[in-house]
Amino acid sequence: MAQIINHLPILQVIVPLLLGPFCVVLGHRGLARIIMVTTAVIMLVISAMLLGGTLQGEVFIYQLGGWAAPWGIEYRVDGLTAFVLITINLVHLLASVFCLGRADDNIAASARPVFYCAWLLCIAGLNGMVVSNDAFNVFVFLEISSLSTYVLISCGRDPKALLAAYRYLVMGAVGATFVLLSIGLLYMQTGTLNITDLAGIIAIRGSDRTVVMALAFFTIGIGIKSGMFPLHDWLPNAYGFAPNSVTVLLSGTATKVALYVMLRFLYNLFGAEFSLIEMPLDTVLIICAILGMLLAPIMALRESNLKRMFAWSSVAQISYMVMGIGLGSTAGAAAALLHLFNHSLVKVAVFMATGVLIARTGTARIRHLGGVAHHQRFACYTLLFGGLGLIGIPGTVGFVSKWMLVSAAVDKGWWWLAIPVLAGSLASAAYIWRIVETLWAKPAEIDLCKPGAPIHIVEWLPLSVITALALWFGLNASFPSELAALAANSLADTGQ
Amino acid sequence: MSVAGDGMAVPGLLNYWVAVGVLVCGLIMVVDSRNMVKKLIGLNLFQSAVFLIFITMGKVSNGSAPILDPAVSTYSNPLPHVLILTAIVVGVATTALGLALVVRIRRAYGTIYEDEIADKPQVEPEIIP
Numbered sequence: 001m002a003q004i005i006n007h008l009p010i011l012q013v014i015v016p017l018l019l020g021p022f023c024v025v026l027g028h029r030g031l032a033r034i035i036m037v038t039t040a041v042i043m044l045v046i047s048a049m050l051l052g053g054t055l056q057g058e059v060f061i062y063q064l065g066g067w068a069a070p071w072g073i074e075y076r077v078d079g080l081t082a083f084v085l086i087t088i089n090l091v092h093l094l095a096s097v098f099c100l101g102r103a104d105d106n107i108a109a110s111a112r113p114v115f116y117c118a119w120l121l122c123i124a125g126l127n128g129m130v131v132s133n134d135a136f137n138v139f140v141f142l143e144i145s146s147l148s149t150y151v152l153i154s155c156g157r158d159p160k161a162l163l164a165a166y167r168y169l170v171m172g173a174v175g176a177t178f179v180l181l182s183i184g185l186l187y188m189q190t191g192t193l194n195i196t197d198l199a200g201i202i203a204i205r206g207s208d209r210t211v212v213m214a215l216a217f218f219t220i221g222i223g224i225k226s227g228m229f230p231l232h233d234w235l236p237n238a239y240g241f242a243p244n245s246v247t248v249l250l251s252g253t254a255t256k257v258a259l260y261v262m263l264r265f266l267y268n269l270f271g272a273e274f275s276l277i278e279m280p281l282d283t284v285l286i287i288c289a290i291l292g293m294l295l296a297p298i299m300a301l302r303e304s305n306l307k308r309m310f311a312w313s314s315v316a317q318i319s320y321m322v323m324g325i326g327l328g329s330t331a332g333a334a335a336a337l338l339h340l341f342n343h344s345l346v347k348v349a350v351f352m353a354t355g356v357l358i359a360r361t362g363t364a365r366i367r368h369l370g371g372v373a374h375h376q377r378f379a380c381y382t383l384l385f386g387g388l389g390l391i392g393i394p395g396t397v398g399f400v401s402k403w404m405l406v407s408a409a410v411d412k413g414w415w416w417l418a419i420p421v422l423a424g425s426l427a428s429a430a431y432i433w434r435i436v437e438t439l440w441a442k443p444a445e446i447d448l449c450k451p452g453a454p455i456h457i458v459e460w461l462p463l464s465v466i467t468a469l470a471l472w473f474g475l476n477a478s479f480p481s482e483l484a485a486l487a488a489n490s491l492a493d494t495g496q
Numbered sequence: 497m498s499v500a501g502d503g504m505a506v507p508g509l510l511n512y513w514v515a516v517g518v519l520v521c522g523l524i525m526v527v528d529s530r531n532m533v534k535k536l537i538g539l540n541l542f543q544s545a546v547f548l549i550f551i552t553m554g555k556v557s558n559g560s561a562p563i564l565d566p567a568v569s570t571y572s573n574p575l576p577h578v579l580i581l582t583a584i585v586v587g588v589a590t591t592a593l594g595l596a597l598v599v600r601i602r603r604a605y606g607t608i609y610e611d612e613i614a615d616k617p618q619v620e621p622e623i624i625p
Binding site for chain 1: 526532535549550575576579582589593600
């Protein structure tokens with residue numbers, strides 16, 4: 001048993017990476033489904049074990065092939081890593097179960113094994129980005145997850161999904177190459193790729209123009225991947241036209257992992273002192289965040305497609321996390337991490353409910369969904385609950401993390417940041433209200449609801465689990481706040 | 497990090513200048529081109545420029561190829577080359593996937609020009625059967 005525990009960091013990546021191709025080799029839809037859900041369960045168990053270990057103050061270090069750290073590739077799991085791992089693997093399990101339902105019945109049965117394989121490769125890449133402590137390895141996993149994400153998005157029902165996937169591919173490849181260039185410049189100055197080692201050498205040598213350029217390329221590259229405000233161009237189309245279950249998966253994992261990498265590199269590798277104070281990156285991030293908070297809800301309000309509307313809301317919510325990162329304090333990082341977790345819960349619930357509605361009615365147009373709430377009660381009430389969480393009504397998870405974010409800003413003396421946070425929340429109340437009004441009050445423009453399409457168990461089960469979690473953590477936020485605080489502390493400890 | 501090779505003398509930071517030039521050309525093609533295939537070509541140029549930067553920094557003055565040989569004492573650094581092998585594979589995969597998407601876009605829309613797709617009156621399926 002002790003043997004297995006030492007190997008957990010690598011198993012977190014290897015299990016989906018090896019089992020994914022099995023889906024294609026076996027070529028059977030039923031078997032592929034069993035493999036996918038089993039993998040998701042195994043991965044959640046592994047990350048729960050890792051979290052249990054880190055809660056006792058342990059730091060897992062795994063050296064690939066037994067090669068010692070600066071030469072070999074090293075995987076490292078501390079409090080922050082375990083926190084992100086548990087978030088994305090929880091979302092992955094629920095999304096995998098949801099994916100078995102009728103949300104995406106446009107994907108042909110023969111294409112299903114390949115779809116499941118891409119799905120597992122995507123989550124393998126995301127887990128790899130989180131556990132790896134080697135800068136180049138992070139890039140490789142970034143590309144594994146990105147390439148499979150393009151495939152997943154292109155499976156959407158509408159031909160526009162192809163365009164969305166193509167545009168994301170071009171932007172994503174440019175972003176990833178920027179990250180690669182940044183890693184190259186860092187290697188040029190330090191001669192190492194290990195993140196801990198890099199951090200030590202940069203702290204001793206101090207910065208020069210090459211390191212500054214590396215920081216600039218890295219921030220732009222990872223900003224594209226995380227959907228940070230002015231670089232978010234791919235996000236609304238990619239989320240809007242991807243298959244419903246893929247939107248659920250991406251909203252809860254992909255951008256979150258990119259934000260984790262941003263946090264890790266800015267705070268640990270470059271050092272918060274250098275990246276946020278010596279370079280004026282804190283100002284840049286805060287300005288981007290404020291613009292995102294205020295403008296994205298306006299775009300959401302003008303949107304006629306339900307999924308694209310919530311995609312714009314994701315852009316707004318990512319801005320809150322970017323603001324937490326830009327504050328540069330441990331409290332700010334903790335608030336960003338808590339918002340990352342809470343937003344994952346809420347947005348996954350919202351996109352699942354949206355997926356159920358779209359699969360039942362066959363349309364994503366908001367004006368065609370009038371009065372649907374009287375037919376699909378469960379999905380619409382969870383959508384409403386998720387919407388309240390997005391606004392940040394007291395008693396929901398959104399309130400807890402926004403409150404922490406504002407208090408972190410006040411601690412730093414930037415009390416005026418409360419104004420855009422409040423304004424952004426009010427603006428999101430406007431578009432949530434619009435949805436509520438349509439779903440409940442408006443008469444149906446066309447009677448779309450096919451009778452005899454009740455919600456299936458694989459759809460309501462993950463939806464109820466995630467809603468119950470969001471409800472519980474909204475009323476009693478001590479557990480996730482403690483985890484986020486521990487994660488932020490481990491970030492600060494590694495930085496020293 | 498001098499770039500001067502043992503056989504031919506390369507003046508100053510020429511490799512880096514060339515790499516930056518190619519990088520900018522590639523990026524301009526990605527941004528400016530309406531043709532989706534040309535965009536991908538630009539993307540390839542852009543990636544190749546980054547590869548060139550990596551290869552250049554692996555070069556050690558008067559260093560030989562990193563193959564163990566009793567006659568040689570100075571070797572070039574093989575690590576950037578290995579990294580770039582991986583990055584090339586990634587680049588090939590990205591290009592292949594991009595081209596596959598362009599083929600399917602062409603089937604769905606009948607064109608590979610972005611502005612023509614935007615101009616097309618979209619017969620958006622209001623209700624998907």
